Amino acid sequence: MAPRSCSVANALEVVGERWSLLALREVFFGNTRFDQIAANTGASRDVLAARLKKLVAFGVLEKHQYSSHPPRHEYHLTDAGRALHNVLLMLKEWGDAYVTEGPLPLVYEHSCGHLLEPRVVCASCGGEASMESLTRSSAAS
Amino acid sequence: MAPRSCSVANALEVVGERWSLLALREVFFGNTRFDQIAANTGASRDVLAARLKKLVAFGVLEKHQYSSHPPRHEYHLTDAGRALHNVLLMLKEWGDAYVTEGPLPLVYEHSCGHLLEPRVVCASCGGEASMESLTRSSAAS
DNA sequence: TACGGTTAGTTGGAAATCCCAACTCAGGAG
DNA sequence: CTCCTGAGTTGGGATTTCCAACTAACCGTA
Numbered sequence: 001m002a003p004r005s006c007s008v009a010n011a012l013e014v015v016g017e018r019w020s021l022l023a024l025r026e027v028f029f030g031n032t033r034f035d036q037i038a039a040n041t042g043a044s045r046d047v048l049a050a051r052l053k054k055l056v057a058f059g060v061l062e063k064h065q066y067s068s069h070p071p072r073h074e075y076h077l078t079d080a081g082r083a084l085h086n087v088l089l090m091l092k093e094w095g096d097a098y099v100t101e102g103p104l105p106l107v108y109e110h111s112c113g114h115l116l117e118p119r120v121v122c123a124s125c126g127g128e129a130s131m132e133s134l135t136r137s138s139a140a141s
Numbered sequence: 142m143a144p145r146s147c148s149v150a151n152a153l154e155v156v157g158e159r160w161s162l163l164a165l166r167e168v169f170f171g172n173t174r175f176d177q178i179a180a181n182t183g184a185s186r187d188v189l190a191a192r193l194k195k196l197v198a199f200g201v202l203e204k205h206q207y208s209s210h211p212p213r214h215e216y217h218l219t220d221a222g223r224a225l226h227n228v229l230l231m232l233k234e235w236g237d238a239y240v241t242e243g244p245l246p247l248v249y250e251h252s253c254g255h256l257l258e259p260r261v262v263c264a265s266c267g268g269e270a271s272m273e274s275l276t277r278s279s280a281a282s
Numbered sequence: 283t284a285c286g287g288t289t290a291g292t293t294g295g296a297a298a299t300c301c302c303a304a305c306t307c308a309g310g311a312g
Numbered sequence: 313c314t315c316c317t318g319a320g321t322t323g324g325g326a327t328t329t330c331c332a333a334c335t336a337a338c339c340g341t342a
Contacts, residue, residue: 003183005246007236008166008229014240016159018329025149028272034290042144044330049291059239072289072338080239085272086261087235088149090228095148098200098221099155105146109278112266116275119264120227124255126267131169131226134257137250159300175319185301190320211309213318 014058015084019043020051024081025088027061032074060084093118155199156225160184161192165222166229168202173215201225234259 003009015021022041026032031040038048052075055061060081064074096104108116120129127133144150156162163182167173172181179189193216196202201222205215237245249257261270268274 004167004181006163006166007233007241007246009163009236010240011232011236012162016157016162018157021153021157022147022150025147026145035288038290040145044332045291046293046331047329080235082272083235083238087228087231089261089270090231091152092148094221094224094228095150095152097224099151100148104148106148107278108270108275110263110266110268110270111274111276112263112268114263114265115278116270117264118261118270120230120259121262122251122253122255123258123260125251125253127251127253129230129251129257129259131223133252134249135252137248137256176317179319186320187302187322188300211318213309 011087014060015055015087017051017054019047020055021084021088021091023048023051023055024060024077024084027075027077027081028085028088032064032076034073034075037075055081089118090120152228155201156196156228158192158195160188161196162225162229162232164189164192164196165201165218165225168216168218168222169226169229173205173217175214175216178216196222230259231261 015024019041023037023043026037026040029040031037034045034048034052037043037052038045041048043051052061056063056075058080059078061075062078064076066072066074092106110116121127122129122133156165160182164178164184167178167181170181172178175186175189175193178184178193179186182189184192193202197204197216199221200219202216203219205217207213207215233247251257262268263270263274
């Protein structure tokens, strides 16, 4: 039997390899240069080079030249890259709740002034998009 | 320099290896048995066995015996496992938007009757938890 | 001109993983 | 007695990963 066709699998094809999401985390933090990303993630340089190349090829990152002599580059998020913020946020939330022990290394404050407690809701009604509230629909886009 | 301590990294330590999230997707779909998961993900049986063992060890899945003669097992989600639904939902959303081509393989309907368009919001104010709306807070839990 | 430093990789070889097919083991079904 | 299902396990080869060292382009300074 052929494996299921699925957008989760497709997404993981692009960002699911080791170090990809951590590299993106660093770019979200503003650490856009190769050496910064390498140091903060702990990825080996060769694998990191391969991952960044792939993320650029898939349009998640863009290579920006910030100096021409000598040629130096920074990695910037594209729209597709920025859209991954929610994925990282949910992973962080889950890690906070079920994996990280002791004080959390990072807590976000939302612009409303409260500490962020993220919730996934339906854009139409604002109700929580819990497992039980969802059913498969046959409609396609 | 030591790599950054971070809940995203901790979460990926547990569910970031290849096949782990796809195996969980199958369990969310109700395919709780080894052979079903193997067939629907395409993972090789040895790696899948290792991943399931790890997910059980970390408390993401539980092994349930549904027949004692012969002994047969199903994998069930724990609370920690159920909490990963948001992560899969966000990955699916991103894959739908930026990777999957052609008609989407799966569309959800929310209990309100509309097709689900998930949004991540702040639980306190209900406002969108966009990248720009978040700042690092020094408060710890 | 020589020397050291920074940035962004690339290379080589050993170690760890992964993939695949075949095999095991336990218990039905016919 | 033989075949079938479910849930893995095993062996061996192909791939990836890790790590340290190396390259290459340029700048600062002396």
